[in-house]
Amino acid sequence: MEKVSSSIRITGQPLSESIFIELRSAILRGKLRPGEKLSEQQVCDKFGLSRTPVREAFRQLELEGLIETIPNRGAFVVGLSKRDIEDLYEMRKAYEILAVKWAIERITKEEMEKLEEAYEFMEFYTMKKEADKMLNINMQFHNLIYKASHNRMLEHTLSTYQFYLKETESNSAYLDGYLEEVLKEHKQIYDAFVEKDTEKGMAAAAMHLDNAKARAK
Amino acid sequence: MEKVSSSIRITGQPLSESIFIELRSAILRGKLRPGEKLSEQQVCDKFGLSRTPVREAFRQLELEGLIETIPNRGAFVVGLSKRDIEDLYEMRKAYEILAVKWAIERITKEEMEKLEEAYEFMEFYTMKKEADKMLNINMQFHNLIYKASHNRMLEHTLSTYQFYLKETESNSAYLDGYLEEVLKEHKQIYDAFVEKDTEKGMAAAAMHLDNAKARAK
DNA sequence: GATTGTATTCTTGTATACAATTATATCTCT
DNA sequence: AGAGATATAATTGTATACAAGAATACAATC
Incomplete structure (x- = not known):
């Protein structure tokens, strides 16, 4: 393992948190290989x-299953296989459908306003063809839905999956040729929120995530 | 918080692990109240x-969302609301369906033999009307399916949910009057494995978990 | 040459010590 | 008496020290 020159100290944030994030990223990006001793x-x-x-960071990585520790022997990188990542899309889809369902049922007025704003930004960036900004607002849109589901575990898990898939995606600029397609899919989800139609929302979410998986290839 | 007389040391197992399990249980059982400072x-x-x-145990609890730590201030119990637990059944159901699907596709011969054995024990205990043993073999049956899905994250998450629901269930002997009903549901799942019919398996799992949720009331 | 037993070294598991931040108590002033 | 400031105590965050177990090296034996 190579040394890093700069410190990772960020004021206010415990170091264990920084290390956890750093190592998790390294494992997901394949900089730390499966089987490797940590x-x-x-x-x-x-x-x-x-x-x-x-x-402390090791214990967290262990809980997420990214490393395996053998008592008195040490920690070994586990990492994700190609199939693990394929599976992850399915797992995310299953939860995203639940999130949309609960969010439509439970969303507050303030949260709805934020979602509307996010959707309008999506329209704007689609028009301006700014794929990177679109990627960002896309994540925000989904995070707002996670929050609006008012279930901390679901929110946390989906945020984690989002992070996992972002880190493992070979090409993060994969949205490029699909801006309008992506917008349309989000419009269907957004419309379901406006109409408070859970069935429609769940179907739209399922469709969107199937397409997202296909686009990531 | 009251003291405990006996130590929790178990040879071979790190103490952080024991504390984690202990505290998690206390939170889920409501012995540590939401909002309480830890x-x-x-x-x-x-x-x-x-x-x-x-x-180390605190960092893990934090990652599972059971406590919330504010830097330099401390940890506070979060716990699960009634609705959280209701939701948990839905989340488990969504994953259990995936687990059955993948397990039917991926199960090895050895794993299939174990599943068969587990199912036969279920028949045996149903006949003998031993509800507590049934509860145990029930958990094992599901755990075998998790393992056979060959997805560590799914396996780990479902095991966690199983633990959560077991700890929060008001009456752990709730199987009493339903032994035959439960056996029938598992037979449908098991048959799907024998016939390698994913659709049937997924439907049977969905049905089983809807019923399990209803029975837990 | 292969194998087993032992000593040494290295790594992890735990406890303690110190630093920094936050909470509490005391005191002063109005 | 109440508000604000300061000092003290308590708690968390981090570093270091010690203990226990595992891996390695090496010698003795077959």
Whole structure:
């Protein structure tokens, strides 16, 4: 493992959090290979800090299943296979459908206003053909739905999946040729919120995620 | 928080793991109330050990969303609302359907033999009307399916949900009057494995979990 | 040459010590 | 008495120290 010159200290945020995010990203991006041993001391040396926060990060990675620790032997990178990622799209789809359903039932007025605003930005960026901004607002749109589902676990899990898929996607600018198609799919979801039609929303979400999976190829 | 007389040390297992499981259980069972402050020192005193393993357990609880930590202020119990638990049944159902689908597609010969054995135990215990043993083999049956899905994340999540629901269920002996009904539902799932019929399996799983939710009331 | 037993080294698991931030209590002033 | 400021105490965040287990190296034996 190569050293990094700069510290990862961010004021206010515990170091264990930073290390967790950093290592998770490295594993998902394949910089840390499955099977590879992850030594606490090496990680400490790399980031220039003590073992305490590193160990806390390890325990979190273990809980997410990205590393496997054998007592008194150490931690080993697990990582995601091609099929794991394929599966992840399916798992996300199943939850996203639930999120849309609950969000339509439970969304507050304020949340609805934010969702409307997000959708309007999507229209705007589609018109301007700004794919990278579209990618961002796309994520926000979905995150607003997660929040509006008013279920912390679902929200957390879907945010995690979003992160996983973002990190593992080979080409993050894959939206380029599909802006209008993507907009249309989101319009169907958004319309379902306006009409408070859960069935329509769930169907639209399912369709959208099937297409998203196909586009990511 | 009251002290416990006995130590929770189990040879081979890190203490952080034991504390994690212990605290998680306490939160799910409502012994630790939502909003309550969870002091590191208090937990240390209670279990008679140092802060290092306690902190590691806290980080894991945080990741599962059962506590919320505010930097430099401490950890606060979050817990699950009635609706959270209701939702959990839906979330479990969505994943269980996926697990059955993938398991039917991916199950190995050895795994199939174990599943068959588990199902036969279910028949046996139903005949003998042993509800508590049935509860156990029931969990095993489902865990075998999780394993056979050959997706670690799905397996881990479903195991967690199983634990959550088991801990929060008001009456763990709720199977009592429903042994034959439950057996029938599992037979349908098991038959789908024998016939390698994913559609049938998914439908049977959906039905089973709807009924399980209704029975838990 | 292969294998087993032992000593050494290395790594992890836990406890303690220190630093930094936050909460609380006390005191002052109006 | 109440509001604000300061000092003290308590709690968290991080680093270091120690203990226990595992891996490695090496010697002795077959």
